[in-house]
């Protein structure tokens with residue numbers, strides 16, 4: 001008993017710095033934001049310390065129509081953001097799954113090289129890399145030039161400033177976040193299990209469904225969450241590749257804080273974004289876990 | 296050879312070759328022209344030292360590995376064209392390879408689920424298979440909640456539940472402790488008899504091979520050294536390699552110096568060994584095998600009343616008690632070591648003492664000279 005309580009003490013000591021850090025720099029700002037979302041916006045920025053629920057009313061439909069107006073566009077933007085984030089997550093998964101398998105079969109050197117290449121983009125600024133994508137995607141860019149030269153298109157596709165461009169950019173940015181957790185779970189699969197499945201009569205697709213997928217599920221979940229959450233709130237990619245046409249919830253929040261100077265409304269939008277994230281992610285986890293017999 | 300009445304050439308392997316390129320650039324001949332015929336309900340053991348190609352051969356039959364050249368017929372139809380999941384064989388893996396995300400019932404039922412067996416029938420067969428391996432009512436447990444031996448049984452049940460035409464077992468018992476291994480050996484043998492299907496069993500434990508098999512295939516360096524019943528392999532090894540690999544052996548190399556009355560006298564580096572043989576000619580170089588248990592001990596020299604020349608004079612170096620018997624480590628006059636197994640009651644001799652080891656000339660086995668050995672002799 002005594003040693004147990006000593007262990008507990010040690011645990012507390014070990015966890016204290018992390019707890020303190022998270023408490024101050026993560027929970028604190030979150031609380032401030034939650035409080036601000038229920039305050040009245042000041043006339044020239046800042047807040048008035050009155051309880052004010054019309055911020056939520058503007059988005060969710062009970063605005064008074066006098067000071068604050070209800071507009072469906074906010075919910076639309078939220079829904080579109082969720083849609084784009086989901087598309088990004090699924091497509092990164094599709095890109096990373098085969099890559100993870102392919103790389104996990106390589107020699108030790110090949111693996112090291114590929115893992116290095118995958119983390120290589122982190123070495124340069126994201127803004128610069130997104131400018132490179134503008135060069136590729138714009139009407140006179142490489143993508144259109146190549147397709148034109150191949151005779152596949154007669155006029156530019158108009159890729160820039162579209163949802164497609166935003167999704168392409170986000171896939172590009174978030175591939176490493178999906179790849180690394182996925183790879184670590186793919187690499188752990190015992191090749192003998194795949195052989196055993198074949199041996200018992202399972203065709204390749206069945207083996208994938210019944211053995212490989214369940215065994216790599218932890219990696220799939222971790223990767224999906226790591227990609228979905230930051231891509232839902234992302235505002236750099238849509239503002240550079242989506243322009244004014246593709247506004248995501250992150251851009252909206254940015255506008256409220258920096259240009260409209262309506263902090264309470266920006267905070268409200270952020271809170272709604274966090275809540276929808278939590279709802280979607282928990283729904284996803286619940287769905288996935290239900291199909292997975294617990295050990 | 297123990298010929299079964301049912302389909303004596305159930306599995307036919309013809310001139311199977313498989314080479315591997317090593318990273319260093321050299322070529323490893325994992326299988327170097329294997330010829331083998333296996334009957335429908337035989338317990339066949341592949342025996343050989345590490346790296347001799349046992350796993351490679353099993354993987355090729357299972358479909359996890361391809362053949363460079365050669366043919367394999369199972370039940371008279373070519374096997375190699377089929378992908379692994381369409382072959383009517385099942386494998387018991389050395390590492391068990393149970394699916395960690397499925398419980399025992401789903402592990403055993405995996406093959407049945409794939410083949411769409413109706414639920415009721417499936418559950419019945421899973422329960423039957425588990426009962427066969429002596430594991431009832433563990434369907435709901437996870438593989439990690441079973442002991443190594445129990446996992447081994449589950450792996451076995453998972454394979455036999457599909458009623459394969461042939462079961463491949465790659466060193467399935469090597470991870471078990473000695474007692475459990477002996478128990479499983481007997482159970483496996485009984486199970487094979489009960490199911491009446493062919494078991495192709497891999498081991499590098501010669502004792503295991505001798506106790507379990509109908510026939511043993513001794514492999515060495517990708518080649519078949521000998522195919523035969525345990526008795527044949529042990530008492531009439533076809534090559535020096537086989538005689539040294541299986542059991543303890545005393546091998547005497549020399550030339551035939553005299554032949555008379557069906558007895559041949561072989562001069563092996565100064566000492567004379569008598570053996571019963573009609574085929575030997577004077578001057579022919581031969582190797583002779585005498586197992587340790589073929590010796591009888593006569594203490595002191597010269598022995599009175601023994602007219603026979605069938606004895607070896609040696610000096611006892613060490614006597615080790617190993618239960619019912621004593622193992623005597625001796626040395627001949629020419630320096631060659633000899634090992635003899637003598638009943639403990641008879642082994643009252645002291646180290647350093649001169650002894651006579653008597654044997655029956657009929658027990659001496661003449662090992663055929665190398666190179667004449669070929670795999671096609673097993674066809675009979």
Ligand SMILES: Nc1ncnc2c1ncn2[C@@H]1O[C@H](COP(=O)(O)OP(=O)(O)OP(=O)(O)O)[C@@H](O)[C@H]1O
Pocket residue numbers: 315316317323324325343344345346347348349350351352499
């Ligand atoms: N994938 C491979 N690449 C290169 N060489 C291989 C490969 N698989 C097997 N070998 C070589 O082929 C030979 C036979 O290997 P195999 O695994 O069949 O031996 P084994 O008889 O099963 O040995 P053990 O008793 O140790 O399991 C070995 O020399 C091995 O190094």
Ligand SMILES: [Mg+2]
Pocket residue numbers: 349350351
């Ligand atoms: Mg092996």
